[in-house]
Amino acid sequence: MEIKPGPLLSQINSPDDLKKFKEEDLPQIAFELRDYIIDLVSKKGGHFGASLGVVELTVALHYVFNTPKDQLVWDVGHQAYGHKILTGRRDTFHTNRIYKGLSGFPKRKESPYDAMGVGHSSTSISAALGMAVANKHKGELDTQHIAVIGDGAMTAGLAFEGLNHGGVANTNMIVILNDNCMSIDPNVGALKEYLTDISTSHTYNKVKDEVWNLLGKISKFGPNAQEIAARVENAVKHSLLKNSNYFESLQWRYFGPIDGHDTIRVKKVLEDLKDIPGPKILHCLTTKGKGYVPAEEGSPTTWHAPGLFNKETGEIVKVVPKTPQPPKFQDVFGHSIIELAEKNNKIMGVTPAMPSGSSLKFMMEAMPDRAFDVGIAEQHAVTFSAGLATQGLIPFCNIYSSFMQRAYDSVVHDVAIQDLHVVMCLDRAGLVGADGPTHHGAYDIPYMRCIPNMIVSSPMNETELRDLMYTGQLDKNAAPWVIRYPRGSGVMTDWKKPFKEIKVGTGRKVKAGEDLAILSFGPIGNLASDACKTLEEKGISAAHYDMRFAKPLDEVMLHEIFGKFDKVITVEDGCIDGGIGSAIVEFMADHGYASKVKRLGIPDRIVEHGSQKELYRECNYDAQAMVETAEVLFSKKAHTLAG
Numbered sequence: 235m236e237i238k239p240g241p242l243l244s245q246i247n248s249p250d251d252l253k254k255f256k257e258e259d260l261p262q263i264a265f266e267l268r269d270y271i272i273d274l275v276s277k278k279g280g281h282f283g284a285s286l287g288v289v290e291l292t293v294a295l296h297y298v299f300n301t302p303k304d305q306l307v308w309d310v311g312h313q314a315y316g317h318k319i320l321t322g323r324r325d326t327f328h329t330n331r332i333y334k335g336l337s338g339f340p341k342r343k344e345s346p347y348d349a350m351g352v353g354h355s356s357t358s359i360s361a362a363l364g365m366a367v368a369n370k371h372k373g374e375l376d377t378q379h380i381a382v383i384g385d386g387a388m389t390a391g392l393a394f395e396g397l398n399h400g401g402v403a404n405t406n407m408i409v410i411l412n413d414n415c416m417s418i419d420p421n422v423g424a425l426k427e428y429l430t431d432i433s434t435s436h437t438y439n440k441v442k443d444e445v446w447n448l449l450g451k452i453s454k455f456g457p458n459a460q461e462i463a464a465r466v467e468n469a470v471k472h473s474l475l476k477n478s479n480y481f482e483s484l485q486w487r488y489f490g491p492i493d494g495h496d497t498i499r500v501k502k503v504l505e506d507l508k509d510i511p512g513p514k515i516l517h518c519l520t521t522k523g524k525g526y527v528p529a530e531e532g533s534p535t536t537w538h539a540p541g542l543f544n545k546e547t548g549e550i551v552k553v554v555p556k557t558p559q560p561p562k563f564q565d566v567f568g569h570s571i572i573e574l575a576e577k578n579n580k581i582m583g584v585t586p587a588m589p590s591g592s593s594l595k596f597m598m599e600a601m602p603d604r605a606f607d608v609g610i611a612e613q614h615a616v617t618f619s620a621g622l623a624t625q626g627l628i629p630f631c632n633i634y635s636s637f638m639q640r641a642y643d644s645v646v647h648d649v650a651i652q653d654l655h656v657v658m659c660l661d662r663a664g665l666v667g668a669d670g671p672t673h674h675g676a677y678d679i680p681y682m683r684c685i686p687n688m689i690v691s692s693p694m695n696e697t698e699l700r701d702l703m704y705t706g707q708l709d710k711n712a713a714p715w716v717i718r719y720p721r722g723s724g725v726m727t728d729w730k731k732p733f734k735e736i737k738v739g740t741g742r743k744v745k746a747g748e749d750l751a752i753l754s755f756g757p758i759g760n761l762a763s764d765a766c767k768t769l770e771e772k773g774i775s776a777a778h779y780d781m782r783f784a785k786p787l788d789e790v791m792l793h794e795i796f797g798k799f800d801k802v803i804t805v806e807d808g809c810i811d812g813g814i815g816s817a818i819v820e821f822m823a824d825h826g827y828a829s830k831v832k833r834l835g836i837p838d839r840i841v842e843h844g845s846q847k848e849l850y851r852e853c854n855y856d857a858q859a860m861v862e863t864a865e866v867l868f869s870k871k872a873h874t875l876a877g
């Protein structure tokens with residue numbers, strides 16, 4: 235069924251079209267925009283609650299500001315669906331997150347309205363500040379710079395760094411703090427408590443009202459806005475606001491909190507703020523999932539990205555499989571860590587804001603004193619884990635591979651150099667699918683294997699994940715550890731087997747063969763198993779080895795492999811450059827072997843979004859690619875012999 239925009243929204247192909255409407259039409263436009271998002275996401279999937287929460291803000295921003303000249307930077311970008319629809323992408327929005335379709339996040343190559351590409355959190359203030367300083371330098375003083383950041387993203391160190399610099403940079407900049415009290419899971423930490431206090435304090439709100447009364451005059455005064463702004467500032471200075479407000483103390487003029495769902499109010503406030511020079515912060519209170527009852531009344535975490543759902547009933551579509559299905563690796567992690575922690579009281583769990591995504595929430599529920607959500611704070615999560623480890627505890631610090639990029643120095647400086655026993659579970663390692671390049675866990679094998687003292691492992695299946703977790707927590711294996719595993723399900727339904735130790739630095743032969751060897755790392759090895767079967771049918775006998783460790787490598791096994799096979803294929807769900815294939819080629823060179831090796835994995839380019847299956851195909855490391863690669867290795871030999 236075709237999804238039709240409402241009568242006003244259907245006339246809007248750009249912010250210029252939006253500006254043709256009268257102020258009193260804006261609530262209706264917001265209503266239609268919300269409805270369009272609900273229609274589309276219910277049928278096509280994607281992020282949901284966050285975009286619904288900023289519909290009014292999005293309409294007001296594009297109405298008031300002169301985008302794309304004015305630079306509008308969304309934080310994380312999962313809430314930018316309304317922005318995309320208003321900026322010329324309404325009719326292509328049904329391709330959102332689909333292979334070759336629109337990106338689910340703002341993307342510079344997609345539109346001039348996407349001032350900054352994004353996907354990771356808390357970048358917006360620094361990016362907008364850089365733009366503001368650049369435009370000041372160029373003399374473009376009339377350009378506005380707006381960062382829209384959630385209360386969750388505001389908890390990250392990077393956001394603080396931007397605020398700290400921005401407070402003294404004296405640029406034309408507005409930060410809109412979109413405060414809905416939620417991250418993906420409930421927001422955590424002292425800043426969250428502070429924001430709640432400031433939104434509910436009577437004393438504070440009395441002062442705020444005085445400020446607003448003055449501010450309200452600015453529109454009338456027009457050209458004298460600067461003078462009025464100075465008076466506002468004085469009023470603020472002489473009140474308790476300056477002393478009690480976090481943002482004011484960092485030299486940002488703080489306004490709000492205001493109701494972020496009152497389109498006309500938000501529009502008016504933005505118009506006023508436009509004329510006030512210097513760094514400003516507008517605190518908007520919003521509700522995640524606003525305007526869609528099942529989302530407002532249900533769990534915001536579920537409605538963050540609910541998958542397909544019935545718009546009328548709010549029922550989330552669940553395909554009930556006829557046969558038992560393998561669990562997600564995340565759930566294997568989540569249940570296994572509890573089993574291990576019950577036996578070993580030194581084990582602790584740490585997640586930076588992904589308790590549901592990583593399934594650490596099971597441990598947080600079962601053992602609240604031993605599992606922590608530390609907020610969107612990857613760097614802190616790693617160094618905090620290092621601190622726990624100095625005192626003899628064994629933290630399992632679970633971080634998505636791509637988010638771990640942000641914590642690299644902590645890994646080197648606080649874990650590896652200190653030689654601490656921290657088990658870093660890298661979730662979403664490899665190509666993640668629809669979230670695309672910002673979220674692909676492409677680089678962790680090289681960036682971890684180059685660090686001394688590091689053990690880098692990956693399981694081919696669920697029980698291997700359990701066994702690596704078990705092995706990683708044994709005192710005799712105390713070292714900085716990495717266990718990487720991908721998004722999604724494994725292959726075993728009967729996975730809850732007794733834990734077994736795996737000797738560190740050992741792989742295993744999955745299948746014997748005579749003609750060539752395929753060496754895989756991680757669950758991509760299951761596709762290698764499929765490839766071996768096809769090759770067998772084609773008369774090529776392929777051996778298959780599951781490497782399990784990228785560091786230390788199983789040198790005994792590698793000697794055996796290179797002693798026997800002159801054709802080898804390596805395959806990994808990670809970037810080829812510097813990955814395990816590279817490690818194997820280094821081994822080969824170091825030991826004087828001369829086999830023909832073909833390395834498969836993520837190529838040296840940015841891989842866009844699509845399903846994992848589509849992307850493995852595109853990147854040439856699915857089962858078919860392995861078969862074709864093997865055939866090429868053989869045909870080359872045939873050619874050489876003939877020549």
Ligand SMILES: Cc1ncc(C[n+]2csc(CCOP(=O)(O)OP(=O)(O)O)c2C)c(N)n1
Pocket residue numbers: 284287310312313353354355383384385386387388412414416417418522586587588610612637640
């Ligand atoms: C560096 C990083 N860590 C974790 C995430 C995963 N993540 C995506 S959205 C989100 C919550 C953001 O909360 P908030 O900023 O309050 O925005 P809201 O969803 O509430 O609108 C998290 C943790 C991320 N995108 N980037």
